[in-house]
Amino acid sequence: MNKYRIALNFEDGVTRFVDCGANEKVLDAAFRNRINLPMDCSDGVCGTCKCRAEAGRYDLGDDYIEDALTQDEADEGLVLTCQMIPKSDCVISVPVPSTACKTGTAHFAAAVGEVTAFADAAYELVLDVPAEAPVFLPGQYVNIDVPGSGQHRSYSFSSAPGNKRMTFMVKQVPGGLMSSWLGAATAGQPLQMTGPLGSFYLRAVTRPLLFLAGGTGLAPFLSMLEVLAEQGTQQPVHLIYGVTRDQDLVMVDRLAAYARRIPGFTYGTCVADPQTTHPQQGYVTQHMPAQALHGGNVDVYLCGPPPMVDAVQKYFKAEAITPASFHYEKFTPNQAVAT
Ligand SMILES: Cc1cc2nc3c(=O)[nH]c(=O)nc-3n(C[C@H](O)[C@H](O)[C@H](O)COP(=O)(O)OP(=O)(O)OC[C@H]3O[C@@H](n4cnc5c(N)ncnc54)[C@H](O)[C@@H]3O)c2cc1C
Ligand code: FES
Numbered sequence: 001m002n003k004y005r006i007a008l009n010f011e012d013g014v015t016r017f018v019d020c021g022a023n024e025k026v027l028d029a030a031f032r033n034r035i036n037l038p039m040d041c042s043d044g045v046c047g048t049c050k051c052r053a054e055a056g057r058y059d060l061g062d063d064y065i066e067d068a069l070t071q072d073e074a075d076e077g078l079v080l081t082c083q084m085i086p087k088s089d090c091v092i093s094v095p096v097p098s099t100a101c102k103t104g105t106a107h108f109a110a111a112v113g114e115v116t117a118f119a120d121a122a123y124e125l126v127l128d129v130p131a132e133a134p135v136f137l138p139g140q141y142v143n144i145d146v147p148g149s150g151q152h153r154s155y156s157f158s159s160a161p162g163n164k165r166m167t168f169m170v171k172q173v174p175g176g177l178m179s180s181w182l183g184a185a186t187a188g189q190p191l192q193m194t195g196p197l198g199s200f201y202l203r204a205v206t207r208p209l210l211f212l213a214g215g216t217g218l219a220p221f222l223s224m225l226e227v228l229a230e231q232g233t234q235q236p237v238h239l240i241y242g243v244t245r246d247q248d249l250v251m252v253d254r255l256a257a258y259a260r261r262i263p264g265f266t267y268g269t270c271v272a273d274p275q276t277t278h279p280q281q282g283y284v285t286q287h288m289p290a291q292a293l294h295g296g297n298v299d300v301y302l303c304g305p306p307p308m309v310d311a312v313q314k315y316f317k318a319e320a321i322t323p324a325s326f327h328y329e330k331f332t333p334n335q336a337v338a339t
Helices: 026-032 071-076 177-183 215-231 252-261 290-296 306-318
Strands: 003-010 015-021 050-055 078-080 090-094 106-118 122-128 141-146 151-156 165-171 190-197 209-214 237-243 265-271 299-304 325-330
Touching: 003 026, 015 026, 015 190, 071 078, 122 177, 141 177, 151 165, 151 177, 151 190, 151 215, 165 177, 165 215, 209 215, 209 306, 215 237, 215 252, 215 299, 237 252, 252 265, 299 306, 306 325
Parallel strands: 003 090, 209 237, 209 299, 237 265, 299 325
Antiparallel strands: 003 015, 050 078, 050 090, 106 122, 106 190, 122 165, 141 151, 141 190
């Protein structure tokens, strides 16, 4: 029996994955997994179970009434989970918090595999998962407990979903809690984490893509690029990677490798420091080729530290650039977050 993997993205950023049988309704599959999605009639009459399908192919069912789901709503991607039967893996946005569905984030354990320092700029953290490889959407993040501190920090996966070796790209923040812990971490040390989380993930690729990365904000794009390399894409993808100092420009070799693996993938890099020896000085917005915007027919993904994300958004507004879709993630420091 075919099974499809359904990602349920809740309003509070929590994502849960459920397997759905070939002729199973999403609501039934969720209930089987003890996730009480909103429902009332379960007959396609009340509309209480209405959600948005963000990706995937599905059959809407033909036992529902127009009052529960209008044709316009169906055309927009709305679905009734009590009727919907997936025909591929799907991503569904559920318009309530996970707690309202009696679920929450998943907890899992991993062990430090390797920590590689890139000068004083960043670490690459490799984690091994002893049990089942965690499932997530490319671009999502996880909260990692900083051992012995009672606090956690959020990190975007830089590897593709489904691997028992997960990688992360972590900025070295002088005196930072996680940064300091990683500086002394050794292979085999256990780590606890919760997730996956976040609504910053690669949607179905139906248009050209423009990726804008600031510093370690490159991490989620490496995950997305790996998926694009594995699955292939017909659409052009351009990435601009901007950093503050020359030594912050790390893992550019990975981008070069993706340029060889993904036809239609191009990238540029830039360094903000006025003293840089890099050929492209300035911010990502100053090195954005007009053709990468495809006259607005483009899906833009933006990730980096809050000032960078704010600056890019301001630039788009000032220049009246309105891409077909715009998704962003801010790497807000979460210093005081308790586990
Ligand atoms: C959704 C999400 C995803 C994230 N993903 C990543 C990721 O993939 N890679 C990554 O490197 N970070 C990521 N972050 C940021 C990360 O969670 C931590 O905030 C960061 O790594 C600093 O943690 P720390 O424990 O080393 O420093 P902290 O102990 O948190 O901070 C020490 C001091 O440094 C300041 N500080 C914190 N961060 C910075 C910074 N970037 N620049 C300058 N000063 C800073 C703090 O305000 C504090 O004063 C993400 C944040 C969010 C919200
Ligand atoms: S639960 Fe009533 S329409 Fe789905």
